[in-house]
Amino acid sequence: MTMAATAHRSNPAAEPRLGLRERKKIKTRMAIRTATYRLVEEQGYDATTIEQIADAAEVSPSTVFRYFPTKEDIVVTDEYDPLLEEELRARPEGEPLVESLRHVVHRAVERSASGEYGTPAEMRLRSRLMVEVPAVRARTIESMASTGLTLCQVVADRTGRDPSDLEVRVYCMSVVAALTEASRYWTEHGQRGHMGDYVQRALDVLEHGLEPRNSKSP
Amino acid sequence: MTMAATAHRSNPAAEPRLGLRERKKIKTRMAIRTATYRLVEEQGYDATTIEQIADAAEVSPSTVFRYFPTKEDIVVTDEYDPLLEEELRARPEGEPLVESLRHVVHRAVERSASGEYGTPAEMRLRSRLMVEVPAVRARTIESMASTGLTLCQVVADRTGRDPSDLEVRVYCMSVVAALTEASRYWTEHGQRGHMGDYVQRALDVLEHGLEPRNSKSP
């Protein structure tokens, strides 16, 4: 919302658009996240307390909770749904839905891998936590559901249906489930190979169902 | 697992198969659940504490936690995955997967509506909580994911694939997502009509995708 991404591209003096306050908030947010990733890497998720995180980020526990409603959110939260929506809407009118999804998701995966959203190590840890820690996993799925609702909007506009239509909802949620499963699969297999490939295969299943073809594994 | 269902059908003396201990455990479990449903109905989920539940069920808080690992589990937990698996496997060999699912899910919905798993009022409350209370919702999805894994086994056997195959996983998880969404839709619309109908429509979407047909809503 506050377009944090623009901040780190500017030379120090040229863009004092954001007041000191806003800049500090962004810094604090990052400090909390960074501290969390470091501590969790060292000690594990459950063993890391909010107090430790607060100490490491040099803020008070109160402040941690002001920035993130729950401990899980420190790891899970992202704010890229608007971006996804924007890119989806930018796809050509006539293009089949699945095709659009392929493109958009492909780009999202690329950006994620390129370190735009955090260091690669952090992203990997994040993925692992989303699979391994029940609380984080649960929060992730909630977050994905909200992404699904965003998707509903776009799909509804495209197909001329109502966004609250059962069919639209089911379709979008199955898309989200497919993507989630692809990511999970990738993580469960040591995060080897490109996640994008798994995503494409997942979308294949959505498109064509489960064809009883070859019976091989990864 | 302990086939609780058989207990209440037997006349008192004829089937003392289960020792007093087992019978008591079943009773305690039910007492906790019943108390929870009653209190939650009256006060809401968040306002109901474990202590209150323990009091109402006439056990200690410790005992509540022994029976249910989390508060959400009191509401969410069921043990019908094995039943689902069994019924799925009982379907004829050649039958298309989606068709089998239709039958099995249809029967499950019927049984659920007939009060076999709890009073109708309890079932309705349960559904509402699974939609409305974030924590319960999250736990529900986790539980659905484990149902998805069960489904994977069956699907894998049917299609001659590996149960950990990405395609199988994606397919099963999208099935589960579709069913979840149908249930959610039903609840969000005041639980009017038969949930079975929504489920069938959800499976239609899985089978045929989102056809840009009519643009009407419920």
Place this chain on the structure above:
DNA sequence: CCATGAAATGAGAGTAACTCTCAAAAGATT
């Protein structure tokens, strides 16, 4: 540059969901 207002922070007290431990109670067994 300072005074005033607004927003962010920190400190502290409080709640409730869990966890662990240990001793007492109750059912099972011989």
Place this chain on the structure above:
DNA sequence: AATCTTTTGAGAGTTACTCTCATTTCATGG
């Protein structure tokens, strides 16, 4: 009836999270 095993209750402890209020820190208009 005596012993062994399982279940239970009591209590203390941890931690995520909430609320309140005083203090600090930034923004702003004069």
